[in-house]
Amino acid sequence: MKGPMSGRKREAIAFYLFMLPWIVGILVLYAVPLVASLVLSFTNWDLFQTPQWVGLRNYTGLLAGEGTSFWLALRNTAYYAAILVPVNLAMSVAFALLLNQPIILRRWFRTAFYLPSTIPVVAVVMLWSWLLAPSGVINSILGLVGIDGPAWLVDPAWVKNGLIVMGVWQLGGGVVLFLAALQGIPRHLYEATMLDGAGAWRQFRSITVPMLSPIILFNLVNGIIGALQVFTQVYVVTQGHNAGALMMVPFLYENAFEFNKMGYASAIAVIFFVMIMLLTLIVLKWSRRWVYYEGEVN
């Protein structure tokens, strides 16, 4: 052992050695590509010729160019997220509350709800394109009650709803998180309000919701980001050839990897990145009003 100084220095060296893979990763996979995305977004580049500097032309073309699909992709993505996220959130909380009751076969029920969320998206889409086929199982069942089912995954007016159905089917991950959070709520809180004569709804409003609020926020933020970034479902269902389901990431993919418009695609990436950041910040700011952290001093 040498002096304390060299001990501290050795600890610092050890820190950077252990961090080395991740620091390289940050630089190579995040920092450099982020800057490169920004730079590329001001160019016109087809991967083969030298990139040309075009200034803001990619951006103006995207936002106001003739025949731009940007707003369509944005509208479709917003529709998908605006329905899927609240529905999933509400249903996850509701089912978690039910599954938290002292019922028989509770473990079996939980497994049933969790199972679909573990299935890879490609398999989910294979299964549901079979179930939602124009003359498939779902429409056969609808036919029994006299409803003429739509061409779910083909009709541009319906394809987003078909995709939402698949998303709702996979809500199990959220249910599990809410269940874990419900079990972390101390019983004595409920017992105290019971003595005060509070009913079930009142308990739900003034204990369960505040105690769950951090997890609600976590699921909300993750849900929004995940829904806005949807790709695999959309691509497998439509191959990008259904205007009703043109969404942001498939739109980016198409421009980058089918049309080789690297600069244009980078501009989409930059706009999308800024939008997600702003939306996340807005949600986080808004959450200060309703998220309750235990042990927080107000």
Added chain:
Amino acid sequence: MTSSSQAPAPARSAVRPGLRGRPASTSTTTRRRPRLRSRIPVYVILLFGTVLMVLPLLWMISTSLASTKYVTTFPPRIIPNTFQVANYGRIFSDTDLGKYLLNSVVIVIPSMVGQVVASSFAGYALARLRAPGRRVWFVITLCTLMIPYEATIVPTFVMFRYLGWINTFWPLIVPQLFGSGYSIFLMRQFIMQIPTEYDEAARLDGLSYFGIWRRIIVPLSVPAMATVAIFTFTFQWGNFLGPLIYINDSDKYPLALGLYAMTQTSNVGQTPDWNLIMAGGMLLTVPMVMVYFFGQRFLYEGANTLGQIRV
């Protein structure tokens, strides 16, 4: 967003390393008998939900066992009139899914090992080792969580293309070898709950920092490492966009992309063999379900660590 960096998360008793098993049941269990009747609506709703969740799966299984002729009958029935287990043999003999499965395994295993080791390294450093800049690196790590993947996808593709890695597994595996913000955050939170007395005792015994990681941290953070391994498996096993961008040669398709390609290559006007596609879907699904089934107990502890996130 980064307020979690302000103070070390308080240790919660449920996350003690080594404490495994099911969560304690709630004390309302004692009321089971008198309130059974009032729970009938609960059962009705849960049963309805369960049917919606499980029925599609049963349909996948039943279709995967049906004969090709039955598949096109209308209206479809849930109990097939045949049980052709041979369909599962046919996906290996008549299709390329066996090859795709092997490709998936070759991609997934190094990814899991790399992700676990790299994130355990960084998690240990961020949780335990004092160094100038540690706080900054932690904040940067959290910031990477907020960067959506498509913000970097074009330059990353250009970089791998420049390296000549198109049509190889490298662009899929290599990014996993550096760790990821999420795994590192999880490892760090978990390691912070291991008592520092162990490290100090090991220091006095003359163990190096690597020795402490190897002998103390690794054995005590198995649940967190398992959680990272499971999440990596989940991501990589189902990964579709990555292979779609980087792999053009169908001999190198992983299972998810290969299964998709199978539905696309049937002749025009001819519907693909749904029974074989559903059998392929099962091939993609079963390993994932098994990983979750056996990893459950670790995931519960991982989820608890996650529960302390304050966004």
